[in-house]
Amino acid sequence: MSRPTVLTHGVELDARGIRTEGGPRIVLCASLFYFRLPREQWRARLEQVRASGYTCVDVYLPWNFHETAPGRWSFEGRRDVAAFLDLAREAGLYVIARPGPYICSEWDGGALPAWLGLDPELRVRQHEPRFLAQVAAWFDQVLPLLAERQYPANGPVIMVQLENELDFFDCEDRTGYVTALRDQALRHGITVPLIACSGQGDIEGATGDVPGVVPACNFYPDDDSPDIEPEVRRYAGLLAERDLPLLITETNRRHRTLRRLLASGASLIAPYLQSSGWNFGYTPSTGNWGEPGNFMSHGYDFGGYVSSTGAERPEYAEGQLLARVIDALGPRLALATSALPRVGITADFPTSSSPSALDLDEGGQLVAVPHLGKEAGTAVVNGVPVAVAPDSCPLMLVDVPLRPWGYDGTLTLASADLVAAAEGVLTFSSEVPVTVVVDGTGVEIPAPVAGAPERATIEGLILVALAPRDAVRLRGVDRDGTAHVGDPATARATGTSVDVREARRRSQTPAEKAAGGHELPPTLESLGVYRGRGTYRATADLTGVDELLLVGAADIVDLSIGGAVRPTIAGFGAAERIDVRATTGPAAIEAVVEIWGHANFDDARLPALRLGALRGLGTLWTVRETADVSALWSVHGHWTGRPAPVRVLGGWSSTRVGVPVTYTRGIRSDTASALHLKGVAEPVRVSVDDGEPFTVHTEDPWVLLPAGTHRISVTVPHHPSGAGLGAELLGLDPVTGWTCSTQDDESLTAFATEAAPGPEIRLPLVLEPGEEAWLDIDLPPSHDGLLVRLDGSRIRVTGWADGECVGRVWVGDRPAFSGGDSNVLWIPSGWPGLTLLVRGAAGPGDAELRTLWLESPDS
Structure with a gap:
């Protein structure tokens, strides 16, 4: 396997970590997004991140936030990303810039402009010329801004990420696609490392194994899992084989977990999302978690250390404490290599199945001992019992030479976080008693309380223990061990509700823009509405019609028929049966369709959750007739012979549990029709007229068919008690003759303002x-x-x-x-x-x- 070539310009990456002009370093990185904050708060939020001890922010740059309509670009006001990057530099922060083209981020369309879906030949996130031409137009706008602000010459940008979690997406030519993105970045003068993150551990799937593109990893483990360390060490080892560090570009926010990642070899740790914000405007996505199909809220907050409104949560102090440990160990830690503990570790509390350690530069180890339980416990480290607080992960030092800190000896064991080290003085943070062993001589320091440090000495070496609350406010320690702690922050009073x-x-209402007449309902994007809403109007003769079938509607549909308003439909494109027995004769139909947001993930279970799927009413059909077609299916597979047995759909009996069996049947309809596969609990494979099979899901178990005779094949995993399937055929006639009007987000905002x-x-x-x-x-x-x-x-x-x-x-x-x-x-x-x-x-x-x-x- 070829090794990626790391392009360096003030930033170097190798198996021992990250080096900048300031030397080797561990980088703690917080996500902070200019597009989710008022511009007037940018500086304060950046300074807040820096005060947490984190030294870097990662920043998505959403394509469709800056290209507001085809060829119309905006980099002003809240879109002035150059100003944001300049403020980050002033705050003393590095930046990892993530311009996509796809970003996910629970943002409208994953930042891919909605109008891309109007070109049936354009295929997003593929090595395909139409898409790459659109990407080139975006990169022509944004990459020069980043190139001008690269570290160290003119700005804070230390890395540029291409794409995002490509290993989640079915990209046909990963190498060609990522190569094309890389080449555009190089053409625009990007010289800092180019990275690409794997969302589910497929390094090659994320990078295409393209030279010059550094693999990074996203980890979202169960925080209470005992198995985090061996998984992370595996990736640290795989990357070390390529002479690269482990860069964790996204992970959980909990600092107990972040400590475990650090000890397992991570040089960059970027929890997502530490600093929260807001999805202003019509920018949230239709989400990628859940049932499926949910709406992303306007508050963009996943419990990080800063809330959406800027409030610092208790976890903020955990960040400051971890940063102090990293600073105290400095290059020793930054140049450390992943290892296993060289000392025995046992515990009377739930802990890691395989603890991690780092071999520190200049000798010794840092060992993480996570306590995954809720009660105080004791670990035995190299034969020495030590107290460990519940829900914690102390970073213990073992066999560390003390000469760099002015003491001629070895720190055999320290059971608590080292937060400061000066000549002859070591300062620790703990909420339980601290055990320190130097050259075989041990001492237990009582658990400190806030405002009352504890001290001890071992043969002239002064040991200070601070409560975590004091450790994060530590200003310095005198040579006699006197700790100087700053005043606690004063919380502002909050008002009552x-x-x-x-x-x-x-008395006025906003004007609608006429959008013409159409045989069938058009998509909103084809009417020039990429965010906002549209109204569809038609008349249908409902004489003798019991129900309508609505197919492909997204996102929010308020439908009225004959003046009667129906409950809101938000089915993400799933087919919806609508009872109209109470209405007869010609009836006016009106539908107001609002775009909540375009899908930010590629979820095949519902039509509107596919990446690039368009929005609108879809197609409305009158149901002319229905027929049960559950019987007379021929069975193929298992040991079936010829002529093929005929059973009801799903009714074959066999001992081959879980092995797929195929049912086929001819179906005829004189008009367009919809085949409803009832009782689908697990995905089934369907083909029409021996065409390419496709998957039908329980969330949308429908197959649309043109008029005529068709051969349908349904393949299901066999279950001895029967699949519980049925089939119904609906004969359909489309509702035609639509007139449309629109209100995009800009026109609604203008009315609200003026x-x-x-x-x-x-x-x-x-x-x-x-x-x-x-x-x-x-x-x-x-x-x-x-x-x-x-x-x-x-x-x-x-x-x-x-x-x-x-x-x-x-x-x-x-x-x-x-x-x-x-x-x-x-x-x-x-x-x-x-x-x-x-x-x-x-x-x-x-x-x-x-x-x-x-x-x-x-x-």
């Missing part, structure tokens, strides 16, 4: 299903901004402040949500005014906005 019941209701307020009203506000109200709310001033919570039922609310959409909240029955708090809007400090668009939904009970609660964020 305020109930708001007054608003002004606008339209005049109306007369005063008092909440509660009750709406009819499908009715909308535009409300203006007066907000009190707030130093840290305001969280707005909505008390109501069966409403969807979109909010704007200071000319920006701050988010959307769905109150009442709704699909699953992921991310941060999906029930609040955040109004940043200095963003004046609040305008709400409130839409009522159908269902039991009233659509009602009862009140708004204003809260000050925790600070």
